[in-house]
Every structure is written in C-alpha cells, then in structure tokens.
Amino acid sequence: MDKIIIQYGICSSPNYEELAGFLNKQIKAGWQPFHPLMLSNYCDKQFFHQVMVKYKAKSSETKKNIQIHADFMPSSKIKKGSPVNIKKTVKKR
Numbered sequence: 001m002d003k004i005i006i007q008y009g010i011c012s013s014p015n016y017e018e019l020a021g022f023l024n025k026q027i028k029a030g031w032q033p034f035h036p037l038m039l040s041n042y043c044d045k046q047f048f049h050q051v052m053v054k055y056k057a058k059s060s061e062t063k064k065n066i067q068i069h070a071d072f073m074p075s076s077k078i079k080k081g082s083p084v085n086i087k088k089t090v091k092k093r
Contacts, residue, residue: 007054008034012047019048026052 011026013019023033031052038049 002058003055004058005034005053006056007031009052010049011052012049014045014047016048019050023050023052030054 009031011019011022013022027033031054034051034053038051040047040049
C-alpha cells in the first residue's frame with residue numbers, strides 16, 4: 001500500500017522511560033515512529049528525540065492527479081529514456 005505523510009512531529013524528553021511511555025500513547029493514537037531515536041546534549045543534559053508521523057493511504061485521486069500532470073508535460077521537452085518521462089511510466093501501471 002502506498003502511503004503519504006499527513007502530519008509530522010518531534011517528541012523530546014530528558015527521560016527515556018517517560019518518552020517511551022508517551023510514544024506508546026502516540027502509537028495508539030495513530031502516529032508511527034519515523035527514523036531512529038536521536039540523542040542530543042543541551043546545557044550538559046542529555047535529551048532523547050523521536051520523530052513521529054501520521055500516514056494516509058494514497059487514493060486513486062492522487063494517482064489520477066499524477067496522470068493529469070504527466071499529460072500536460074509537452075512531449076517536445078521529454079527525451080526518450082529520460083527519467084523525466086513519467087507519462088509512459090504512469091500509463092503502464
């Protein structure tokens with residue numbers, strides 16, 4: 001299933017156990033961890049950070065918009081075999 005990120009946030013705490021408890025609540029609310037846990041030092045204090053995101057499934061409307069965008073690309077600007085040639089790629093799917 002293709003997904004897109006619809007919300008992004010960062011959770012931070014100097015206490016790992018406190019952060020883990022909060023992250024578990026966020027996961028139950030539909031958020032997902034994104035990338036590994038990060039560590040930083042600020043004023044001689046260690047902080048834990050976790051990026052969290054919410055996803056949404058790509059709809060057929062999103063795919064349709066990609067097709068429309070590709071159709072408006074002038075063929076004179078597209079070189080054969082170029083990665084920009086998304087018109088042919090989209091139609092094959």
